[in-house]
Amino acid sequence: MEPNRIFIPLLLTLILGACSKQKERANTSYAHIEQRIDSVAKDFIDGGKVKGLSIAVLSNGKTIYNKGFGFMDSSEVKPVTNQSVFLMASISKLIGSVVVMKLVEEGRLKLDQTLYELLPDFPNEKQAKKISLRSMLSHTSGLQDYASEIDTLFIKTGIAPSKEDFYNFFRERDLLFEPGEDYSYCNSGFLLMSMIIERITGNSYQSEIDRVVNLPAGLNLKLIAETVDNPNTSTYFELTNAGLEPRPHWTWIKGDGGLTTTSLDLAHFPSKWNSGSIISHESVKEMIKPTILNDGVETGYGLGVRSGIFAGLKMIGHTGGNKSLLSKMVYFPEKDITIVVFVNTDNTSSNARSVFGEVALTILDEEVPDYSEDEIIGEHLKIYEGVYDYKGYKFDTNISIMLNPEDSHLYYCSSETECEKMYNLGNGEFWIEKWPLDKIVFDITDTGVVRALREYYIGYYVMLRKKKG
Template sequence: MRTLTIKLLYGLLVASILGLTQCKPSPRLSNQDVDSTVTQLDSLGQSILEGGGVVGFSIAIMKGTDTVYNRGFGFTDTTRTQPVTNSTRFKLASISKLIGSTLVMKLVEEGKLSLDQTLLELLPDYPNPEQAKKITLAHMISHTSGLPEYATEIDSTYVRTGVNPSKQDFYTFFKESDLIFEPGSNYSYCNSGFLLMGMIVERISKQRLQQEFDRVINKPAGMDLRLIEEAATLPDMSPYWEKKGDRFIPYPHWTWIKGDGGLTATSIELAHFPKQWSTGRFIDLASFQEMIKPRVLTDGIETGYGLGVRNGEFFGEKIIGHTGGHKSTYAIMVYFPERDTTFVVFINTDNTATSARKIFGQFAATYLGYTINPEAIPKQPLNKAVDYLGTYKGYDAKIEESIEIKMGEDGQLSYCMGDTCYPMTHMGDHKFWIEKWPYDLVTFEVNDMGQALALKEYYTGFYALLRKRLIQPN
């Protein structure tokens, strides 16, 4: 998504954290069981809507190529005259990064691109050639380029002036900005690499970005993913709203956004994507595996992000996909490879605690048959031989840059932001649960000497942030 809020309240629901009871994948359900599940999901959706946090939302669940569930809740307007239907189109936001990276892999297969090509080779007019010769295409689509976040400046200028930014506006920003770290040495979620990715695809393919989406995605699969510049005036495109107190304020479509967040679709249409993406419809299976593989930094530390893909786990099961949003998460696509099951949630409301992450968590837990029993948390004793203590720094501008891991007098570790500390419960395998954020997970990367090198934070299952230990052990 374009930015992350300071510690999302909703994160990972995993068996190793909350003492979960799992219903194993079952044989084909009877009609009565299906009806019962649909009734539960309908009731859950209505309850979420009645909570007042969103104007409207849409949910799709697919098992393989079968539609398991698809519903719209609420409205596209605050006068409540236009209901959300299964045909309502929403913004993918940063889920577009995953789709765009799929275009890149197709061009790599066709011999038109290489992941090792530099930004200078791909965009010879890039205004900062000394930086551009160090940054590769792989860096740009894995958030390891070190590029500064353009959105912090360009977005605010657009909000102030209402004038769409030009290519020259972006180039002026990059020319005047330093890298925040050496390419490949760290991870920072950043829209800039994907903005440039869109420019690169258009230059190399000699086609508009929408034409490449049509060629690689829409035509092979019979889909209709549309960039917002084309979809904004379509009758089925939902308006967007920002929640401010008890009011919902109209939020305009940013039609200039492309590679880093510009696509739109219905929930059920997007839910068709993961199955076809993972089985060779759009790109070869080898390219798919390359996309989902977490990138490894120059110091050997592994991130939880591939090429346009978030990795993670939910209730202990592997998931891949992406999230999207602005002030809060309003789009999420989650694929369970082992179950061959996809969840898509879109909402048309920003800046709300009733985020797409939260809705996904509730619907997935209900559909997959998990229950939460916090009293049964399987706590593990802390291994005193492992050194976790120290200060850890991340690079996301919207999250506290540095946190400290401290040891209390009771021998329990704490996650500290400034003077405020939260006890951490060890769940084994260097994983910790923090009661303040009951659905989130913190994992440590530890070397052979038992010394922590970095920590990774997971929100609602998906990898979100890497923080490296400032003083690395010898």
């Protein structure tokens, strides 16, 4: 017998044996991941502060985890399953921005067009001539957030607001700041975005979501107005002193937070979006790029996209919530891993952000970090001292950064009595032991002037606070 005829079967046996062992190790690894995430999810449900939640994890396009926990209804007869539909909330902003970028590619919109050009009937002409589409998608328009008033009115009356109601709100409100001068998370720009899309295309907002996103990507992202009567759509709850109470869905919401889907369907979105199959790679890069303000200060928000770092990995995507976080979608492009978490309960500390943190540590095989022994000692810290301000309807408050001469540490103070020690990690980056998965990063000029700080919560950029004085 020829030597090759002996060698080839032997080689095949070795390869198949190695593949079998590799597959066995992978299955064991996934089983371990499944058990750990199951335990995390059950702990949140057993705590009695979340009625139901859904988690999906994709790696290289393959589902490695997808489960539901708890219930979709008050009577607890409808368990959360993989087919359960949840409100995406503000993750909808990213999807709407994708539609805008498609219209830009088609030559039907320009990011630097003004609100005056795009919505000629906007009630404040002076403001409209200064506000660009780009500034609305990056939360730098200076518009006040309609939710501060319109949402409260809707809760009291149960009457859905009309376009005229929104226009009356904008007619009577000054800008928080001149466009491009600051960052303030604002639903108003994305409310107007959906109006712009409908006016420019002559189509409904949902039909443009279908055309640009759903059909090319094979997804099923639908406005809550279309899914509210779907038996698979979860009820929305709020944690109160009386317990978990059901709340009605707000079926009038569109661009700023009205989309719904399953956790697995949403988990398939980022890789398809990032691959260029929905919009071009150039458009994706434009969306992801952090916005630079007029004074050169960088935010951590692009065009409908949050960005950040978790366990040393770049992350992009978005979050959604109301009083607390209801949804979180994170894509790690370097590893092609997506994690989606939905919860159906508001006003609770046991929210989607907390669930994500524990799931992500499991998936990435990381531990809760402790940087207390990694801090840089001896650096001049006095430049960071001062009062830092955030403008916005939810967090319109100041915080103070103070240097304690006794222990040579900076402290993050939300009041005179509530201060947390900060650990210096270098390059203007600091860690606080109380919030181990969060970071604070200062914006510093080449000449050593501190202009602002950015706060990152469990990876994602959340807010910019500019230094006063």
